[in-house]
Amino acid sequence: MEAVLTRHIEANAPLDLEAYRSVGGYRSLDAAFARKPEEIIEIVEAANLRGRGGAGFSCGLKWRLRDADAPRPRYLVCNIDESEPGTFKDRYLLYGGPHQIIEAVIVSAYALQAEKAVIFVRGEYGKGGHGLHRAIKEAEMAGLVGSNICGSGFDLQMEVHISGGRYICGEETAMLNAIEGLRPNPRHKMPRPSVKGLWQHPTTTNNVETLVNVPHILLNGADWFRALGINSGCGPKLFCVSGMVHQPGLFELPCGTPARELIFEHAGGLAEGRTLLGFIPGGASTAFLLPEHLDVPMDFDPVAKAGSRLGTASIIVLDDTTCPVQVTLNLMRFFARESCGFCTPCRDGIPYLAQILATIASGEGRAEDLVLLEELSGIIALQSFCAFAPGAMIPLISSLQCFHDHYESHIDTGCCPFDAVNKSGA
Amino acid sequence: MGTMRIDGHDIPFQENDNILKAALAANIEIPYFCYHAALGSLGACRLCAVEVASVDPTQSPRVVMSCLEFARDGLNVSVSAAAARQVRQRVIEFLMINHPHDCPVCDEGGECHLQEMTVACGPPYRRYRGRKRTFTNQYLGPLVHHEMNRCITCYRCTRFYQDYALGDDLGSMRLRNEVYFGRFQDGPLTSPFAGNLVEICPTGVFTDAVFRQHFARVWDLETAPSICPHCSVGCNTLPGARDGTLRRMRNRFHPELNRWFICDRGRYGHQYSEHIDRPLTPRVRDEKVSYREALAAAAEQIKAARDKTSGLGSTREDLESNAMLQTLLNKLSGRFATFSDPQIETATVAAVAALQSSGGAPSLAEIEQADAALVVGDLTAHAPMMDLALRQAYRAGAKLAILHSGPSLLARFAATTLTVPPQEISAHLLRLHEQATAAPTAPTAPAPSNKHEKELADIAVYLTAAQRPVLIGVSETMAVPEIAAMVQLATALGSRAKLAYALPGANTYGTILLTPTTSTTAMLEAIESGQIQTLIVIGNDPLGDARLGTRWRAARRHLSTLIVLDCVATATAEAADILLPVAAWAERGGTFVNYEGRAQGFAPVFQRTEPLPNTVEVLADLAHCLELALPDAAAVLSNLFPGYQAPLPGTLGSALSAPPLTMQTGTTIGPASSAHPGHWQVALASWYGDDPLASYAPALMELAPAAAALIHPTAAFKEGIEDKKQVRLRGPAGTVVLPVQLNNDVAAGTIALSRVTLTQLGVGHGDLLELEHIS
Structure with a gap:
């Protein structure tokens, strides 16, 4: 497949406005403004564009969750x-x-008829965030962002918000709190952000x-998009x-590419032996997932059917020298560290699990610890706030x-046991 | 609104009730931590898990948080279901991972919500084998003690402190299982409502630092329903005493008044009754004597003076004591008054008359419902809980307007703040009335400086547009014209407008009902002209009065005998010829009438190891020595107030039936002529801890602002006065040298001074003063 999203990505020297336009950038604005907002939502829906943030929720459907006649101002938040x-x-x-991001935000905001877009950038991506900010200023100077964009009558303000830097800020409602300058605890989801989001105004995230898929869908059509997978x-x-x-690396491939191809062809496979x-x-x-799942297509439904989730489509590979208990402990420590501290099961339960896992990993675990892990993880999963x-x-x-x-x-x-394996191997 | 079923019981609920609220209202126990009736649902603690049966019988029941789930008609809820019980048990297990096992020595022991919930729902044994997380505690000032290791992260403290009481120096910091509730750095909490943290915290993170100094286990405390003696609001309280000493104060729920909270003066002011200098032994001249001897000496002097005996009651003394003194004086044909400052007396009579004629003051619950409010004066210091009620109105979107001369904590929440000199308040109110009635006639009052026209117009707009406007005045810093102007404004706004005044004592309303006409000036003049030989003072401090202290001290020389009954060592008690120490309020029962005219009874809580008689008993004993037949207090009061029945402690209180007062005329605050070039107007810079009783509470007084002369920066610049420079102030009673403190909340041409400084100078709010530079 020819690269679509990464075609004009230059990691070390991103295209400026002029260069981006010269390779066809911002063409989707015309395509968008020529249509009614409702038509764009229909196209995106027909393309079956599913959310790439992890949940895989239909983008078109999400846009429809916000009423077309919702009160103003309306917000679009790009995560x-x-x-x-x-x-x-x-x-x-x-x-x-x-600029690809800015273009995507403009046409999406037009589809949603949102007058303000906030791009929420991970704290550790500060440099990228500043680059984006400069690009927005460039676009503003060129009349691509601001009032009456390209004479369309559509107004859009766009801002970059660089996060204070916590995992939980990526959670939709915690992010809204963070943008508002509040403590980034998740909010109760009733009413939904599409009704009362940023500053209690309708917000789509x-x-x-x-x-970034949206401009390409607009330019090439829903059928083209579906056929790419x-x-x-x-x-x-x-x-x-x-x-x-x-x-290891990043690969733009058709959605549905099997894990085997990703791991063994694109990522070069495992080490010898x-x-x-x-x-x-x-x-x-x-x-x-286990070796038996290598041929599962990396698409939302097949991965779900195999008992997992496509999530962010980020494969982490374990080989026979990797202790899965250590891997799990590592993950639990990460989640214990990143809990916002709002609700009890998450705040105090996950460190508890990490402590039990640490005991097991170091060989000091007891048989009943496994029962305890199962019992506690079940309660934590079901009874937490977000x-x-x-x-x-x-x-x-x-x-x-x-x-x-x-x-x-x-x-x-x-x-x-892996300590012994790894020592003898070394 | 509807009915749902909880474990087989039909439970009614109101619209928008969640399951937990409806269950608690129906006395069904669902365990919870982070929910609080005043703070609402949060969903953080996850303890209030219940099982809800699905409408679709093929679906299995769900465990939900009862605080987040709306009650619905026909909903079938189980608190006792095994699944819900298991969730609650795990939540307790999680919370107890880090909670220290210091219950046997914890201050909270015996009234710890966490302890109760752990016993009620938690696992009996501990499974966690790791280390506990520990925190460093902070110094939060003399009132609240901090012990962060005990925290269960329910966020109640910040939700109360920041969201409810609008404080800004306590918050939640950090994340994961290290969320820390405290200040940015060590230091005293600045909110006048900080002490409520002690009660709002479900465990022992915030405990009462004063109680801690002289601790008792809570199950050993003697308690009885009481009323706060520190201001006219009449918050319901629950004092705790042990071994003959008063140890602490808690809030007691009153649905129309203080509800779940009290202010810090109410919580910590009680220390006055354990003050080291508290008079405990009767004294005749300089000699300590027995009660009988003191009584006999007093009776002898009164017999000698006969009708040249007079009595001064007090607004901080209960209805019974004042009524008994008045009755005694009637028998002796002597005079009776209750105020030491005639100006405050006149204003207060006018305020009570205004309250009676305006259809009654709003309760705190009604003030919270206001959608616009005008405050005249510094409400926080004079009636802190009215301030807290207004903060709730503000949170709900009410527009607040503040008309004041000196600093006011409420000003930062005001939509419009007008800082004007004391003598111009009245003109501003009249102009506001004109604006509100939209009568663009020629101003009847001297027009206020034009620069405030727009602000007054703004206030007029939102007061007239409001559905439930409230007008609140601080009567101590007002005179009759200011009070009358507020009445006029209230009348113009119509019957939806409510009028209230913060009065200067717990029983001010009650004493005014006893002495509906002003009598202080006449009494003072009678003393000065030698018509009075013996003066009986109960719970009052005329010699320590800010404005008139000098005159009273001079008048005192005309008295042959000054008899004082009090429980604090005031200047008047010090100067007494015969001092009869009496029981403080928690050591006796009585009745206070609050700013609404609500008579509320308070019960005796405890007896001192060596009990002191109460004022009523002393007066009865005195009458006995004088061979006068004095009826008991109940008889006296039912004689004064038709159908009077003493309000039972612990009830909601009741209004007294009394004839309406008439509002007298009077001049506006300050001296008659206002043209005194080179003079500054004095404003009272009040502070919530400075009432006559709480001034004897050591912990609270640690927080008293340092004495300073507060001046507006512009005014200071005009006069060439610099910040922190010393200035000399001369008043009738003395000279004071103070550092200048520039403050934007002080009116132009005004110098704001603390109550203590006013007393040292012998001036009152609205008086004039000369200021001297010290080079």
């Missing part, structure tokens, strides 16, 4: 608070092609990768592969299922 372990796709888009997937998809592979233990398909908060803790429980619960023998051997032998 670049990419903090999921293993995920670095939005960073590529941000650092390598700010999309991941940046989702939005394979194995039931639609459109291009940015895949990240990391972990125990030769060439190693075998695959398993992989996480969609970032830290998705369930482990989606953070349920997401955090997914890799733990699946790790306990997929790698049960490894947990037992840690407890039975009183040590980490």
Whole structure:
């Protein structure tokens, strides 16, 4: 497949406005303004563009959740608070092609008839955020952002908000609080942000990768977009592969490309003599998949059918020298550290799990600890306030299922078996 | 509105009630931490889990948080379901991971919500084998003690402190299991409502630092329903005493008044009754004597003076004591008054007359519902809980207007703030009335400086547009014209407008009902002309009066005998010929009539190890020595107020039936002529801890602002006065040297001074003063 989203991405020297226009940038504005906003939503819906932020919710449907006659002002928030372990796709888009993002935000805001767009950038992506800010200023000077864009009568203000830098800020309502200058605790979802979001005004939030597809869909049509995918997937998809592979990296491939092709062809496969233990398909908060799932197409529904989630399509590979208990402990420590501290199960439950896992990983676990892990993770997943803790429980619960023998051997032998393997190997 | 079922019981609910609220209202226990009736639902603690049966019988029931789920008709809820119980148990287990096991020595022990919930829902044994997280505590000032390790992160403290009371120096910091509730750095909490943290915290993070100094286990405390003695609001309280000493104060719920909270003066002011200098032994001249001896000496002097005996009651003394003194004086044909400053007396009579004629003052709950309010004066210091009620109105979107001369904590929430010298308040009110009635006739009053026309017009617009406007005046810093102008404005706004005054004592309304005509000036003049030989003072401090202290001290020389009954060592008590120490309010029962005219009874809470008689008993004993037949207080009061029945402590209180007062005329505040070039108008820079009783509470007084002369920067610049430079102030009573403090909340040409400084100088609010530079 010819690169679509990454075609004009220059990681070290992003195209400025002139250069971006010379390769066809901002052409979708004309295509957008020539249509009624409602028509754009219909096209996006027909393209079956699904959210690239992790949940895979239909973009067109999400846009419809905000009433067409919702009171003004209305907001569009573009989420670049990419903090999921293993995920670095939005960073590529941000650092390598700010104008593509601006173009996408303009046409999406037009479709939503939103007059203000906030682009929320991960704190650690500060440099990229500043680059984006400069690009917005460039676009403003050229009349692409601001009042009466290109004589269309459509007004849009656009702002970059660089996050204070926490994982939870990527959660939709925590992000709204963060933008408002409040503590980034998630909000109660009733009423929904599409009704009462930023400053209690109707707000739509999309991941940046989702939005950058929109200009291409507008220019080339829904059928073109659907045809780009394979194995039931639609459109291009940015895949990240990391972990125990030769060439970790970012790959733009048809949505639906099987994991085997990603790991063994594009990422160069495993080291000599190693075998695959398993992989996480969609970032830290998705369930482990095993070698038997290598041919599952990396698309939302097939991965879900295999018992995991496509998430951010960020594969983390474990080979036979990787201790899955350590991997899980590492993930739990990450989630314990990133909990916003709002609700009890997440704030105090996840560190509890991490403590139990640490005991098991170091060989000091007890048989009843496994029962305890199952019991507690079930409660935490079901009874927390937002989606953070349920997401955090997914890799733990699946790790306990997929790698049960490894947990037992840690407890039975009183040590980490991988320590011995790795030492003898070295 | 509807009915749902909880564990087989049919429970009614109101529209927009969540399950938890409806259940609690029906006395069904659902455990919870972060929910609070005043703060609403949050959904953070996850303890209030209940099981809700699905409407579709094929679907299995769900566990939901009862604080976040609306009650619906026909909803079938189970608190006792195993799934819900398991969630609650795990929540407690999570919370107890880091909570220290210091319950046996914890201040909160015995009234700890976490302890109760742990016993009620938690697992009996601990499974966590890791280390506990620990925090460093902060110094939060003399009133509230901080112990962060006990925190269960329910966010109640910040929701009260920041969201409800609108404070800004306590917040939540950091994240994960290290969320920290405290200040940016160590230091005293600045909110006048900070003490409520002690009660709002469900465990022992914030505890009462004063109670801690002289601690008792809460189950050992003697308690009885009481009324706060520190201002005219009449908040309901629950004092706690042990071993003959008063240890602490808690809020007691009154649905129309203070509800869940009290101010810090109410919580910590009680220390006056344990003050080290509190008079405990009767004294005749300089000799300590027995009660009987003191009584006999007093009776002898009164017999000698006969009708040349007079009595001065007090607005901080209860209805019974004042009524008994008045009755005694009637028997002796002597005079009776209750104020030491005639100007404040006149204003207060006018205020009570205005309240009676305006159809009654709004309760605090009604003030909270206001959609626009005008405040005249510094409400925070004179009636802190009225301020808190207005903050609730502000949070709900009400427009506040403040007309004041000196600093006011409420001003930062005001849509319009008018800072004007004391003597110009009245003209501003009259102009506001004209604006509100939209009668563009020639101004009847001297037109206020034109620069305020726009602000007055703004205020007039939102007061007239409001559905529930409230006007509140601070009577101590007003005179009759100001009070009358507010009445006029209220009348113009129509019956939807409510009028209230913060009065200068817990029982001011009650004493005014006893002495509906002003009598202080006559009494003072009678003393000065030698017509009075013996003066009986109960709970009052005329010799320490800010404006008239000098005159009273001079008049005192005409008295042959000054008999004082009090529980604090005032200047008057110090100067007494015969001092009869009496029980403080928590040591006796009585009745206070609050600013609404609501008579509320308070019960005796405890007895001192060596009990002191109360004022009523002393007066009865005195009458006995004088061989006068004095009826008991109940009889006296039912004689004065038809159908009087003493309001029972712990009830909501009731209005007294009394004939309406008439508003007298009077001049505006300050001296008659206003043209005194080179003079500054004095404004009272009041502080919520400076009432006559709380001034004896050591912990609270640690927070008293340092004495300074507060001047507006522009005015200071014009006069060449610099910040922090010393200036000399000369008043009738003395000279004071103070540093200047520039303050934007002080009116032009006005110098704002603390109550203590006013007393040292012998001037009152609105008086004139000369200021001297010290080079």
